Amino acid sequence: MVKKHKGTLAVIEQIYEDIPAFTDIFTEESFYTFVFCFVCATIIVAFILSRFITLKPVEF
Structure with missing residues (x-):
């Protein structure tokens, strides 16, 4: 597990x-x-x- 941590740290660096x-x-x-x-x-x-998009209220 220590080796994997060193490899990951090397990649991040x-x-x-x-x-x-x-x-x-x-x-x-x-x-x-x-x-x-x-x-x-x-x-x-x-x-x-804003010229092409219009918001309409939602009716229930």
Whole structure:
């Protein structure tokens, strides 16, 4: 059982090393730019979807 735990830990450590850190991906300015674009895109998608989706009350 100890061997299995070491193997699992090695896999987790390898995955952790392969995933880039937050600071490797974003600088402060690029993060704020990403958030601004993401929020704008979310608002646009919600607006477009609101034109095609209508909610109707459930009648019993």
